[in-house]
Amino acid sequence: MTGSPHVRRPATLASLAAELGVSRTTVSNAYNRPDQLSAPLREKVLEAARRLGYPGPDPVARSLRTRRAGAVGLLLTEALSYAFRDPVATGFLEGLALACEQAGQGLLLVPVSPEHADVAAVHQAGVDGFVVYSVSEDDPHFRAVLERPVPTVVCDQPVGVEGVDRVSVDDREGMRALGAHLTALGHRKIGVLCMRLGPQRHDGPADLVRQENTSYPVQRERIGGLRDALVDAGVDWSAVPVVERFEHSPEAGASAARELLASYPDVTALVCTSDVLAIGALQHAAEAGIAVPDRLTITGFDGVPEAERVGLTTVRQPVRRKGQVAGELLLQRGERNKPKQIVLPTELVVGSTSGPATQTEKFFSGW
The missing domain is CATH 3.40.50.2300 (Response regulator)
Structure with missing residues (x-):
């Protein structure tokens, strides 16, 4: 079906220039190089373009010409x-x-x-x-x-x-400072919840080989900074449980906390390599009736707004x-x-989720 002969075709750069009695370069400059025109002339071109239905230069053609996508x-x-x-x-x-x-x-x-x-x-x-x-x-x-x-x-x-x-940011130094804070509080039985260590899905314990061979340097450095602090305090790193989650969500943090505490109920502190995982760990603690920080210290890394709202002890980095x-x-x-x-720079933020280590008894049946 053919279109109506009375439908007006959109104006083009050439027809707009002819309508105004100016060169096509002048019309082009109104869009691409406005500093080349006086303000009144540019406004005259743009007003005529609106009246005649000229949409402006074709962005695809422009990118081909300038070899820039903008x-x-x-x-x-x-x-x-x-x-x-x-x-x-x-x-x-x-x-x-x-x-x-x-x-x-x-x-x-x-x-x-x-x-x-x-x-x-x-x-x-x-x-x-x-x-x-x-x-x-x-x-x-x-x-x-x-x-x-x-x-x-x-x-x-x-x-x-x-x-x-x-x-x-200096992930290693940030986590080392956090680890030193925990050991100064007397914590020696510490568990770790970490983000993914490889591109393929893995949910569960991460042994020493997996920790060292991770293809994600940020996780390597955060875990390494904690290891430095604990080794300085006389802790055998090979005895520190590390549980990995592929997904990065509070739900993943909650399930990781549940898994680690089920196998290591005498842990007094959970160090999470992100605030998101730590928020999930806090949710699990609340659901399981585990007092934070009286029974269990929980920490994070990043300094996200939700961490500040819940008083999480964390390492703040300037993400914005x-x-x-x-x-x-x-x-x-x-x-x-x-x-x-x-x-x-990073900053250690001591919140309400970290406290002194305590001697605990293994009577939490929900772990």
């Missing part, structure tokens, strides 16, 4: 919803979005599964550079990013990648600032020749 890609090896559900990812995303906003750049989320090696999403992303958010050392999507001829900034991990900017710095590093990459490594 957007930063965030590689996230999780489901898309993770960026809006996980409080650390949300804080990081807010900071990154702020940096992009200030630079007039868009932000494209590139979520991929850590369990699948399909890198098509990375190859097809129309971006001018990538911020890689905390992926494993052997992640195929990260390798695909490095194959793209665009600048890249890594947040947290991997480490030691040549020619790539990186922003992080980390995202902003990552964006600034990427957007300023063309101004310098050498990559930069920026380490932001």
